[in-house]
Each structure stands twice: as C-alpha cells, then as structure tokens.
Amino acid sequence: MASASVKDVAALAQVSVGTVSNVLNRPEIVAPETVERVMSAMHKLSYVRNEAARQLRLGHSQALGLITLSGGNPFFTDLTTAAEDAAAEAGYSVIVGNSNDRRDREAGYLGLFEELRVRGVLLSPVGDPAARLRQLRERGIAAVLVDRVSSDDSFSSVSVDDVAGGALAAAHLIQSGRSRLAFVGGPLQIRQVSDRLAGARGEVAKHPGVTLEVVPVEALTVQEGRRAGEALVRRPPARRPDAVFAANDLVAVGLLQGLFINGRLAIPEDIALVGYDDIMFASASVVPLTSVRQPSQLIGRTGVEILIEESQNPALEPRHVLYQPQLVVRASSSAADRDAVSRVAH
Amino acid sequence: MASASVKDVAALAQVSVGTVSNVLNRPEIVAPETVERVMSAMHKLSYVRNEAARQLRLGHSQALGLITLSGGNPFFTDLTTAAEDAAAEAGYSVIVGNSNDRRDREAGYLGLFEELRVRGVLLSPVGDPAARLRQLRERGIAAVLVDRVSSDDSFSSVSVDDVAGGALAAAHLIQSGRSRLAFVGGPLQIRQVSDRLAGARGEVAKHPGVTLEVVPVEALTVQEGRRAGEALVRRPPARRPDAVFAANDLVAVGLLQGLFINGRLAIPEDIALVGYDDIMFASASVVPLTSVRQPSQLIGRTGVEILIEESQNPALEPRHVLYQPQLVVRASSSAADRDAVSRVAH
DNA sequence: TTGAAAGCGCTAACAC
C-alpha cells in the first residue's frame, strides 16, 4: 500500500540508493549486471518514481503551462494538441488551463503554475499580464505569448496578423458590394478582437460610403452570437447591416442560428457573413461559412519550441513570429457558392 | 532570483518556520498580529509556496487526473469544463490528458498521474484498463470510469445508457420508413461505440426486413466520417443504405460533408442521418442534425464528486450512475423539418 | 563502478 521508494529498491537489489538513482537517470554509467538487478527489483516492487521529490531536488518541474482563452473553441484545441505533441518530443508535459477570457482565472492559473514551478508558460493573454510575467521571469519561469502584448516587447510572441485578417474580411465584404458592415465581437480588451476590428476599420476607411458598426458581445461563444443575431433580426430591415464580420467562428455559427435558422433571414442575400479561425465545422455549417484561417497547429508548436529554448537559455533575445492569415470564401458571403450547394440539395 | 522559502519569510518576520507554515495552513490558531507580520513578509519577498515540497511532505498531490478519448470532441470539452469546476469547488485542480483512442497514450497518462501522485483518476477507458487501475488503487489512487468496464465492477462509473441511445436512434430511423440501415463508427473496442451498435442491432432485430450494416472507421473524427461518406457515395445507389446512424456527431458532420456537400446526395431523402452527443454545432450544420443527447456536464460533475468522496474514503461501495439519453429530431432525418428550414432559405 | 551523506522546502508532532 505505501509506495515503494528508492530505498526499498536499493535494499532488495542490494545496492545503495545512489546507484538506484543512477540507473534511473544515467544507466550508461552503471554496470550492466547491476542495472539488470535494480530493474528487476523495481519491477518486483512495482516502483514508480515520485515526481514531487524529484522536482523538489531539481528545483523545477518538467512541465510547461498553457493558458488558452477558451476550451470550447476548436482553434485552441488544435493549438493545444500541437503544443502537447511538441512538448512531448522534448520530454516535457503540458498543463492546460482555460481563462475563459477572465483576468481572475488567468491570474489563478499563473499562480498555480508558479507553485508548480513549471519551466515556462505559453499563454493567450487577457488584458495585459506583462507585470505578472516579469515576476515569473524573476523566478526563472519563461513566458511566450500567443499574440503579443503592447506594453512589453521583452516577451517572445507567436501570433497571426489579426489586423491583416480583419482587413481581409472587410475588403472581401466590400468587394462583394456590401456597404453597411457590422463587427460582432468582444470583449475588446482581448487583443485578437480589437485587432480584427482595427483591420476592418482601416479597410472601411478607404471606401467612402461604407460604414462599420460595432455590435459588442460578452464572450466569443455560439450562445452570444445567437443572441446578437436575434437582436439584429428584431431591428427594422432598413437599420440592419447588409454584412457581418464575426470575431470568430463560434460567434459566426451563433449568428447563423439567430439570423438564419430562427430569424429566417437569407444568407448571404439579406446579410453576408464572415467568421474567423476556419474551424472544421465552418465548412459543414447550415450555410457554409466564409472564414479567415489561422495556422493553429503551427502556432502551438512554434510557441512551445521557443518556450523550451528560452527556458534553457534565459538570455536569448525575444523573438516575434508573425504568421499571415488566409481568407477562405464559402457560401455565407457569396451567392454563387450558396446556389451551387443549395441546387444540389433538392 | 532564487525563490524565497518559508525560512526566509520566517527570518524576516522574526518567527519560526513552524509559525509560517501555520499561517499558511491554519491561520486561525496563530495570533492575528503575528499573521499580519508574516503575511507582510511574504508579500515583501513575493513568496510562493513550493507545491512539490508540500506534496512530498503530504504524500500526495491536490490534483485529479482526467483522461478523455478526444480533445477535439465538444462532448468531452463540456465534460472537462464541468469536471474542472466541480474540482475547483473542492479545492482540487485537474490535469487533463487525451488518449485519442489509443491504449498506449492512456497508459502513458496513467503512468504520469501515478508519478504525480494524483488523488484520483476519472477516465473514459480505451479497451479495459481494469488491471492497471487496480494497481493504482493499491497505491491509494481512486478511479472512476466514464462508461463502465465489463470486467470489473469494483470501480464506480458514471455513464449514459449507450445501448438505449443506439436503440433510440435505430427506432427513429425505422419509424421514418427506412429499412437498410448502416452504422458508421469505430473502433469497436470502445465501449460507447459497441454499445450504441448493440442498441441499434437489438432494435433492428425486432423488425423483420430491416437490415443493419456496419461501416467501420478508424477514429471518431470529422475526417474519418467524410472518408466513409465518400466511400458510400461511390457505391451503386441500390447498394447504398437509406439511413445512417453515426457513432458520434463528429462522424456525422463528416458524413454530411462526404454525402451531401461533396457527394451531392439529398439528406434526408436519399439517406437519413442520425448522430450522437448533440454538440452545439449539430443544430447549425449544413443540414441540422438529428442527434442523441447526453448530459455531458452532469457526467463530468458527478464523476468528480464520486471520485473525491472515494479518494477520501476508499472503503466506499462502488456506485454505478446511469443517465438516460434523449433523441433530438432535426432535418437530417425528417423531410418535414428539412423543408421547414429550406423554405426559409429562399 | 559504487556507497555515504547532505539537503531541496515543507508540514506536523511535540515541547515549551
């Protein structure tokens, strides 16, 4: 019942605990015959190394912390899986926490990771945690941001150009002949959200006569998107936008439910819709969704790689990797695409 | 740089380390004025408790392990979130791992959790890990299964009646007038999959003239579903099923892509489709999906609650909680529903 | 190649 320790193994194998530790960590320096004997003792006692003791002695764990904005968003699950794979290859494990866009939850995980003495933290920040991250750095914990923070360039970042992505979406809508755009997203403290909006604004500014309205939502979820869609439907038609850019695909899917399924507006005829992330459900939604694609797996993998390098060498110059997003056009913004599909349906 | 320890705090506050430990763990037994002094010293040194040392001393961690079958499946993300909430309320944290239906990955996480000396493990098993779990139990680590394992009733379980769910789906399809059913799912070693199939088989057996074919897939993913759909499309129409029951909604969404979007078959006219889980994308898919709903959050919460109780009292009798699934009918299996929606679209 | 011993930071039992 009480777990066997190195001591028990040593006793059974008739060697010292130092030798047991050596077969665990540097088997090449101990005599093959001794290795054999120790291994068999471990097996007999079903010995399992105590990670806490190891970590206490070493001064830090073999884990990385990852804080995502939302566990339900396929963009982050893809990113997470890739991060775990990259970490595993380097012998690290990953502890994942979701802040759900809340500063207090982010702070909570940062505290937990600090107590756990993780080697580094990869995070999609809510607001601006730079001060907190500097404190972790003091303690030897590296940090890499998914999406850089404005106030402190001393932390490496891996991001996608969200301003460019927002511009891409708005330009496409304007080119399709739309002039009353709405941006549905929030909270604006999230950089991804405000950048996508800024990109769209920049594009709108280039086209006189085109307007952009902001419809705020409390979170980037299907539910909030549906609520926003229902509110839009209740407006008199003349006051409705003719195109909507959603801050992510979850919101876009919710808008589809609110506008199309419940609200009975035609997409894209009445309102054209563009989402963001190109999650795997985008192409299979009730009206296939035009979306801005991000390389989620690449972001996760690159982030972990930089994090591991920096945790091993804190003196490294911070790096800022910026990937470019890509527009994927489908039926929700293009009548041609819509008809191609709906003709088949009947 | 080197982290401050209780010793440093004690020195600065001019008390002993025992007192520092007491303000950390039982502040009510130390004089208010002393608490004050110690707290301020902690703050000055930005002291953060070393969880590894605490855990080493205590003999176990304050964490629970959770192993899901798939991180990309919204059913499991819902379950996970609810589990985390329930754990947090009781002062535990949750470490999550995805086995992706692979035994070796499941074994890997079980090993990691054992090294971490977690208090308990909640898992959706691949195959039958009962022997391994008994070994963890020896070490004082409790286990609760999401979906019970046949070979050992001594572990508590929280599951949904998958046999009933499969019967529900098949009965609905047969009642809608279909007679050549196909079940798309796999691997069959996963209990959820084989039970859903068994339920469907039982229902089919009651109706002479109705057949059920099994179309195996390697994993319950959108990609595998799409592949299966494309294979079905390539068959001569007479050899195609007139109804498909997918082992989960991810597969169903993939089938929708393969059959409808790429294959240009009419859903439900040519093939009626039923999925499983009722994820939030089911109602917003290209043809809204009929699905069997499971109480994912309730499962996660109940599982954690039982786990915590059992980790505190290993002598408890194992419990088996069984929830009932519920059929949600949408357009993918019912022409009436489909027309209601598609009429609006034009 | 192996053994002996110190010490990582913490908690809890016991003494004062």
Place this chain on the structure above:
DNA sequence: GTGTTAGCGCTTTCAA
C-alpha cells in the same frame, strides 16, 4: 501561541 525538529523521496557531490 510559538519554536524545534524529523523526515517525506530524490539527486548529486565526494570518497573509496
């Protein structure tokens, strides 16, 4: 109320 101390299981010098 507070101080002293042993020891959790491990790794890593240093000696032999």
